[in-house]
Amino acid sequence: MANFDWTLPRARRGALAVWRRNVLVWRRLLGPAILMNFGEPLIYLLGFGLGLGVFVGQVADLPYLAFLASGIVASSAMTTATFEGMYSVFTRMVPQRTYEAILATPLEIDDILAGEMLWCATKGLMSGVAILLVGAGLGVVGGMSALWAIPVVFLIGLTFGGMAMIMTALADNYDFFSYYFVLLVTPMMMLCGVFFPIDGLPGWLQDVVQILPLTHAVALVRPLVVGAPVDAAGLHLSVLIGYASTSYYLAVVLVRRRLVV
């Protein structure tokens, strides 16, 4: 297509400078960030898990609190990375002109978006790990295998951060992001196995959710957290890696068209 530069992206070490920039900014807001990361999931888990758990009992052979906590580890990595990839990246790209400043240095869009994606994943990781710790405190973590959930949560952050940046590249303003939340994020939250197992869904819907990345994220994280065997790990990992790399590529192409004109 005309006007698109489809050259394969090549991120270099400069990406880490972009990531570090975000770490420096975030460090100042450590207090509220920690409160958000720990406070919110704690309330959710106690409220839903204990309150609702009384009525629900066992779900998929797990106490509901364990089922829910392990699902939320994945979904909170998703929402955190999504927010960062949309609102924060948009702020830096458009009103704040941070990328314009960075593009005056040897860095290119490939590096900037790689750094941003790493940062989205870092934030996703922090919120996922916070829930993991809260879950451990509530006794739902099944053992050392839960440590394997940590790199997976980072990958989940990359996946959803990358997808969010595609929206950001296309957005004219913040309102645009509502579409993405209503059409994709909230449905995934509801349907991909965070709150209840997928096999309760109608057959056709079960097929649909198989193409959504959160389904695969939950399918990996839940057994790792509760200490159960993981089925089809290769498939789930490939889907997440596929979404992450494809969306990084598309976001780079779209942002190139937007900023390198």
Add this chain to the structure above:
Amino acid sequence: MRDVQPVQDAVINNGVGTMNDRPIVRGLGLRKTFAERVAVDGIDLDIPRGRCFGLLGPNGAGKTTTLRMLLGLTPFDAGTLTVFDLPMPERAREVRARVGIVPQADTLDPDFSVAENLRVYASYFGLSRRQVEPRIDGLLDFANLGERRDARIDTLSGGMKRRLTIARALVNDPELVVLDEPTTGLDPQARHVIWSRLSELRDASKTLVLTTHYMEEAERLCDELIVVDHGRILDRGSPRALIKRHVEPEVIEVRGGADAVIAWPEIQAARTERMGSSLYCYTREPAPLLNRLQAATGIVFLHRPAGLEDVFLRLTGRELRD
């Protein structure tokens, strides 16, 4: 009266000390079209090392687009370009590592303090803390911002932000500094400070490329400039050469009573231009007209040497641009 002395000095200074004669930028037939609109329409550039080179042109002339092409930030549709003898845009990363850029719009990072802005920006060049830290104080002094090093960006005045942006453009110790309208929107004090800083840079044998709408700025700073309009170069030369080439040496501006003056026989010796209620008389022999003006009553006039602004208006016309 306009003081043209600095320009003269500049020409003399730069007659010596240019050891490397290869131009730092060479462009041939550069073209750029946005949708239907031709922004740059066949520009040739060769920018000598160690000088201050200006791009002068009205709004929308294509100055920013031309600068962005030099930096590999705007792909061009036709033409060839080298910077430091490196082909562009292929080698843009290497080129930008050796260039300092002051963009037209403010791009300081509002999430950081003054000093942090310099540090973080240096990190994009891959410079380590150890390399950068000793330079920070010098840069802050250069920008007269030593006392504000921990201030937040949104507490700075327009002039301070601009100075910080210039200091930021120097963190990588660039050979070439590109400035897009470095003083637009600043008050005269702030502008003079920036001019003296830019002169210092030129004296330190950095190559400067700047765009401006301010004729005084161009006359003071630029050794050589091009006048650009509609994406084309209208002429090129030193400010003095351009003035000599395009306008008569003296101007008499008649501001009140122009209607009467225009009928005088003394006006025949001058080339005149009407602009609203003012009459501009360009001439080599002002004496007869001046004598009559001085004798007349109720006429307001100003006698001055011709300047770059007269050249600019002559070349680009007097209609409003947008």
